[in-house]
Amino acid sequence: MASIRLQLVFLAPFLALLFSSGALGAAAETTNGTAGAMGGSSLAAAQSGVFSLDSYGARGDGSHDDAPALARAWKAACASPLPAVVLVPGGKRYLLSNVVKLPGPCKSASVTLTVQGTLVASPNRADWSDRDRRHWVVFRAVDGLTVNGGGVIDGNGEAWWKNSCKINKALPCKEAPTALSFHYCSSLRVQDLKIVNSQQIHMSIEDCSNVQVAGLSITAPGTSPNTDGIHITRSNDVQVTNCNIKTGDDCISIENGTHNLHVSKVVCGPGHGISIGSLGDDGSRAEVSGITIDSVQLHGTSNGARIKTYQGGSGYARDITFQNMIMGSVKNPIIIDQNYCDNAKPCREQGSAVEVSNVVFRNIRGTTITKDAIKLSCSKNAPCHGITLQNIDLKMEGGNGAAESTCQNARWKKAGTVLPQPCTSQN
Ligand SMILES: *[C@@H]1O[C@H](CO)[C@@H](O)[C@H](O)[C@H]1NC(C)=O
């Protein structure tokens, strides 16, 4: 690193000394320099708490691997006792060739990654080792983390999609990276970013608490496999607002261990819609509660508001509200499926189920492209209960006949809604 920097930058001798001691981050914060040109400005920047990738040896030419530079800038920022910003400068493309781990805990109560330019993944799948094919950029155990900046995180996923077993059935099913992962983070803000063409899931929030996600644009082709927009699991107190998500899989997937999640002002489609589950696979326990999906639009998605659980599981999915939704050309606008099965052979009937209760669907209007506007396919042994359908107005696209609803084992009440028949109300 020292030699690269010395070639690139005109540096005052004392600065060269700091680099050779390998203590740039810590030293820069406590030393006042008046070195010339870039040396001086990067030093001043580090003093003000900004750790630019360009000061840590990044090229930003889209072809050299800048992952080591990002890791160094992160390390320095994370060791800073003052609020620190790792800056990805605008107007350039920084290649991060495979998994980049950005671990905490950090010294300061606040660390920010500001992406103004583009972080781009290697298009070459061989750059990932079999040891960890599931991740690209991973933050772990960082408190007070903000990721923002208006720039782009580009998973360059085309090669992964082509080689997915969902696209080419002859190939074995293998894992592909999630573009942006947050593990064990608290007080997390992710704001004002474009995440595009992820290899698989675009953003995953796991084991986090106190999370605000806002102003994201997430885009991948509708045909790209498994490219969920935002995936949330084992996390509490999460808000997602003002996002635009167009992908090939779930817009937002809400998995086991999510409690107190509020999603609002999100526009989805194409993709698979908003999904809670699948829960309870392989007889597992699931716990999901306190989910509000409010003011969401879905356009051309395969599902709208969906809860899906396998037979044979246990636990619960409860206190869930889907409200103020607009659906355009959605295949299955409202669906609870306690008999979900995506195996090649039919899943056998089982006695137990994840309990689905206190679910409200309210103020939902728009169009469906199949007759199934509302489908409540609940468990025979553990029927879903406390289901409220209120003010639902779903019509067949283009006026092609009446929309329908089907219900099995569902205890639901209608509150001021005229349902497409033939579901009969039970409590
Ligand atoms: C660096 O400069 C700041 C502000 O100009 C000053 O408060 C601080 O004492 C200086 N530190 C050193 C080590 O000279």
Ligand SMILES: *[C@@H]1O[C@H](CO)[C@@H](O)[C@H](O)[C@H]1NC(C)=O
């Ligand atoms: C789901 O979460 C619950 C509660 O945290 C846990 O007991 C269970 O093992 C989890 N299930 C799976 C499949 O991870």
